[in-house]
Amino acid sequence: MNLEGKVAVITGAAVRIGRSLALALAEAGVDICIHYHSSKQEAEQTCAEIRQRGRKAIAVSADLSDSCNAAALIINAVVAEFGRVDILINSASVFENKSLLISTEFDWDSHLDINLKAPYFLSQQFAKTFHPGQTGQIINLVDWRALRAGAGHLPYRISKAGLVTLTECLALELAPEIRVNAIAPGAILPPPGQDAKYLDKRAAQIPLKRAGSPQDICDAVLYLLHADFVTGEVLNVSGGEQFSS
Template sequence: MKNNTIASTAASSSSSSNSGTKQCAIVTGATSGIGAAIARALAAQGFALFLVGRREAAGQALVDALRAEGAVVTFYAVDLSDKAAPEAIIEAAIAAFGRVDVLINNAGLLSRGSAEETSDVEWDQVMDVNLGSVFRLSRAVIPLFRAQSGGVIVNIASDWALVGAKGAVAYAVSKAAVAQLTRCMALDHAHEGIRINAVCPGDTDTPMLAAGVNGDERIATLAEYGASIPMGRVGTTEDIARVAAFLVSDAAGYMTGTLIPVDGGATAG
């Protein structure tokens, strides 16, 4: 998909002029699920939001909803598999808001199957989006954070980054790599005032979980998943968003290189 801003030029200019001294947060994979919940949580903290995703209509609908609640927000449509996307995203965010203070790497693909069942194409696609885009966008924002003496990156990994997973080899390996990328980058940039942490969600009620299952069948499926979790339920997107918002805040100012499972106790055993 060609890079393009979804909000009109006038709307983007209005957002920029209204942002004042607001800090700006980029959120990828923002059109639904965990990404949309994080956007709402950061809006409540007063951030100007630069939301990134592939689905233009869903992105604009979220922008409209957040603006109706008083948020300063714009949306940028891009395919993160495009190697030129990171620089374009940073440039557009600076044009819209004059600064970037936070990067939330949330975009991802879920792929199911053992190694034998996973094709080269599927493996490459999952690795490129789940890991490659996190690497490239983080790499692109680091010089900006360095120049302004600080910034925060929060990567959305998975509890499958911490334990083995059956029947999801590409997804689990990609998220484990995101966890290691988080630790390595945190060590490389801690002295520059750049904090990098990861949230590791367990089963969470998003469109990705139990995809294609609706109505009573979906309720039953989520209940079945929840029965195997110590707290007795799957997570909500708000459960994940609250932890991401904490990691962005000054309350987490001495935290970097951490991997925080938010999974109802699933990985504790």
């Protein structure tokens, strides 16, 4: 896909990995809708930095735990502003370390709503905007942990495993117009509340013996956006951690 002049929606794009993706796509010539929930100031700052790069940007706030309404609100806002949408990147997420015995119904619902149900209904609203001959792409941010069993983070793992299945099914359902792929990051940024020591500890278990960076995720997203014969793939960007014991 030639990215110049395309329009992308990126969820959770005011801060952290989503923000890096927004700036990288703007550098590649894409106009951006920054979705955010609570990070209003950071969303406006990211929009300003996109405009400095010569691209258009809007910020749209929506709570993805109200997934169906939020999806319609976000896609309608971007179509009203830009006339169409070509790329959807589902990056917003919640990540709580809840095991079976301590997790509540709220934990289950919030992970499934924000990490899985919202990408589902955003994909639906996105696909409904397409007219014959238009091509587009969806990229879902999953996790290498979604692809193998493990203890802890149970609602999170299940939500991301569901997002892998959604990626594979939509690749078939939305072909040939829309390619659908996923990126499975490893240790990229410490979770909120943790510092760099968290990543140093993780690095020992990573075959490449270091954490990754948001730039590694941007490189993978740009690869998938350009890879016109790739759909239904999950690309691990994890330093080989998916093979560690």
